[in-house]
Amino acid sequence: MSSGAHARDLVDPFDRVVRDLRISVTDRCNFRCTYCMPSEGMQWMPRSEILTFEEIERIARICVERYGFDGIRLTGGEPTIRAHVTTLVAKLAALGVDLALTTNGATLRNSAFDLREAGLSRINISLDTLDREKFAQMTRRDELDNVLAGIQAAKSAGFDPVKINAVVERGVNDDEVVDLARFGRDEGLEMRFIEFMPLDASDEWQRAKVVGQAEIVDMIAAEWAVEQLPARGAAPANMWRYADGAGKVGVIPTVTNPFCGDCDRVRLTADGQFRTCLFATDEFDLRDAMRSGETDDQLAARIEAAVGTKWAGHQINQVNFIRPQRSMSQIGG
């Protein structure tokens, strides 16, 4: 589905049509998740280097109007801490795309309705544990109650399904996979488990800490009968349906079952760098190009040139894997 007549598809060297733009609106966050950031010492991007809403809207409009992008996801850091983010949501919703946002949920009880009102169509809320103490350890914030209240606010605001993202780390929260799945079943939420990825700022990722899709599904299937749903196209999650009708559960198996072959995503960082892959080791400036007066045609040419360099997929499972210079909070999920 593309949003109306558009010049042409943006196709990468592996014949994948690019349709989805992930936009990081800030590198800042009100949490300090251990698999993402150190507790102290993160170097924040200077505000002058962060894209304005007008600049973000301009890049998004080029992607939608010229290449038929039909999906935009807002990420961070934590997107809801960017001031007046509902203004940006309204600008992007006006482009007629499927607009989603990923949040840690801590401020959602105050913003869920406004985000929905502004035109947000989908929401993913991160929740890695139901244990208050462990939550404080994993996020370095005592905010579990706020996140749970945020989830309820998202449901009340009409987001359906409300998707919950849980990063599973061996020896940290893998003992809660079944509890989190049960939480999703009981609350009518779509639980999605994410394999731990080598994007933490502290560079402590180890393959041994990865709990793979097979293990996660085995744990769930030992509790409830599940049946795998057909392939998902470009969507990152593999999905299962509970045989007893209690909804769906998913896994995003970036490490053990890469899905790069169907990837339709590109990214825009908060400081205006265009990335063709979450794990890309190079990026293409759009901010200074915009600020130096380039036209939409020139910016579009930069986007096309960048997509023309997109690789087949990440190389986590290869000996020559090089971590991107940026950590997750500086790229956006």
Ligand code: SF4
């Ligand atoms: S790792 Fe890169 S190529 Fe693979 S699915 Fe993610 S963004 Fe796409």
